[in-house]
Amino acid sequence: MDRQFHYFLAVPIAKDQKSYLHNWVVQHKDQYPFKSWVHQDDYHITLAFLGAVASPQQLANLKNQVSHIAQSHSPFELSLSGIDVFGKKESPRILWAGINESSYLHSLQRQVFHTCIEVGFSLDKKPFNPHITLARRWKSEVPFQYTNELRHIFEADKQTFLADKIHLYKTHLDRIPKYEAVEIFSLKG
Structure with a gap:
């Protein structure tokens, strides 16, 4: 089975917000020297990183269970918050756009996380911190300067989008964009 590919489940970002985030990246890329920037088509909010799939049956079981979850959830609104980082503040490993608190998303x-474990995936147990990765690996000798402006950087009218799907993505490390949606589950509850 696709052992060379990694899979994950995620909420896709709406087209307008992808464009909005991409425009921010284009305007600020030179100011923030990261080694790699995420292609706008790869923007998403990860729900569960699965890694390799053990068998076709494991993947089929997962799709079946996630389909049931999607049918029990109604679409809901999400909104972008500011920019933040993971890792050392002076040389972060990830630059990301945050998502405002959403009990629906949590x-x-x-549900997705527990279902993945039931189906046999070993998942990272870190607390869920919804975000959209924009860049990876700080590459400057000059320390990263985090400012309070980054916390509230997005215009209010550009922030909100409808979360109405879960995508099962397959990762292709040899191409850009890297992520291929191999299954789409519409929220219908």
């Missing part, structure tokens, strides 16, 4: 993630 509920969806919990």
Whole structure:
């Protein structure tokens, strides 16, 4: 089975917000020298990183269970918050756009996470911190300067989008964009 590919489940970002984030990246890329920038078509909010799939049956079981979860959840609104980082503040490993608190998103993630474990995936147990990765690996000798402006950087009218799907993505390390949606589950509850 696709052992060379890694899979993950995620909420896709709406087209307008992808464009908005991409425009921010284009305007600020030179100011923030990261080694790699995420292609705008790869923007998403990860619900569960699965890694390799053991068998076709494991993948089929997962698709079946996630389909049931999607049918029990209604679409809900999400909104972008500011920019932040993971890793050392002076040389972060990830630059990301945050998502404002959403009990709907947390509920969806919990169900997806537990289902993945039931189907046999070993998942990272870190607390869920919804975000959209924009860049990876700080590459400057000059320390990263985090400012309070980054916390509230997005215009209010550009922030909100409808979360109405879960995508099962397959990762292709040899191409850009890297992520291929191999299954789409519409929220219908």
